[in-house]
Amino acid sequence: MIEFVNVSKVYKTGTHALNNFNVSIDRGEFVFVVGPSGAGKSTFIKLLMSEEKPSSGEIYVNGQNLVRLKRRKIPYFRRTLGVVFQDFRLIPNMTVYDNVAFALRVTNVPSKEIRSRVPYILSLVGLSNKAKSLPEHLSGGEQQRVALARALVNNPSLIIADEPTGNIDPELSFEIVDLLSEINKCGTTIVMVTHEHDLVSEFNHRVITIDHGTLVSDDWNGGYR
Ligand code: ADP
Ligand code: ADP
Numbered sequence: 001m002i003e004f005v006n007v008s009k010v011y012k013t014g015t016h017a018l019n020n021f022n023v024s025i026d027r028g029e030f031v032f033v034v035g036p037s038g039a040g041k042s043t044f045i046k047l048l049m050s051e052e053k054p055s056s057g058e059i060y061v062n063g064q065n066l067v068r069l070k071r072r073k074i075p076y077f078r079r080t081l082g083v084v085f086q087d088f089r090l091i092p093n094m095t096v097y098d099n100v101a102f103a104l105r106v107t108n109v110p111s112k113e114i115r116s117r118v119p120y121i122l123s124l125v126g127l128s129n130k131a132k133s134l135p136e137h138l139s140g141g142e143q144q145r146v147a148l149a150r151a152l153v154n155n156p157s158l159i160i161a162d163e164p165t166g167n168i169d170p171e172l173s174f175e176i177v178d179l180l181s182e183i184n185k186c187g188t189t190i191v192m193v194t195h196e197h198d199l200v201s202e203f204n205h206r207v208i209t210i211d212h213g214t215l216v217s218d219d220w221n222g223g224y225r
Pocket of ligand 1: 011012013015016017035036037038039040041042043044
């Protein structure tokens with residue numbers, strides 16, 4: 001489902017963010033991406049989302065060759081992904097319900113379907129009782145669950161989470177990853193960037209470590225692949 005072949009990324013400033021990077025992630029996997037600050041994790045995510053193009057190499061996501069993907073096709077490609085960010089990126093003047101419904105409205109999903117899917121997704125993330133709340137009235141963990149609901153509502157085959165627990169308390173962080181793990185059990189591929197080693201060690205998922213723009217290890221918690 002995800003294939004990086006000899007990918008290098010050199011920014012205009014001359015920084016080599018990724019050097020001959022190779023990785024292969026199958027459909028249905030849950031992968032943590034770890035590594036020190038400046039290692040190239042965000043660059044990996046930006047390439048994965050086609051927010052940046054590689055300087056060389058090939059990237060395939062869901063059967064699409066991202067190097068050849070035309071600029072005008074990028075928005076359609078992005079809709080096949082669910083993305084969750086550290087800073088939630090909710091729309092502040094919209095209720096929880098509308099934040100999730102909005103993701104469907106922009107893709108012209110019929111309102112009858114929206115009325116059935118939004119409550120279902122909110123129940124999945126445990127926020128049925130917060131549907132009418134504004135994001136500012138929710139805790140950090142709850143806001144991230146809204147962001148997750150919004151990412152899930154279009155049934156993406158791949159969820160990309162960039163430091164999703166960076167702004168929430170440790171015990172709530174566990175809940176978020178637990179929720180992602182449940183979603184993963186239903187077949188959705190998850191790629192999650194984090195620098196929280198304690199969190200990573202609580203789950204038995206694949207862990208890839210990036211350092212200085214290369215993949216330096218690829219393990220399972222508790223054993224080598
Ligand atoms: P991480 O997410 O692991 O902290 P990044 O992918 O953000 O690492 O950064 C990798 C390297 O690329 C760093 O040296 C960073 O300063 C540099 N970098 C990241 N984005 C840009 C950019 N848009 N322009 C120039 N350099 C960048
Ligand atoms: P945390 O301490 O975990 O950040 P909060 O104290 O912000 O959580 O919120 C605790 C609970 O109270 C949450 O369920 C939140 O939705 C609710 N809540 C917080 N502030 C308000 C508010 N102004 N109006 C309605 N509900 C609120």
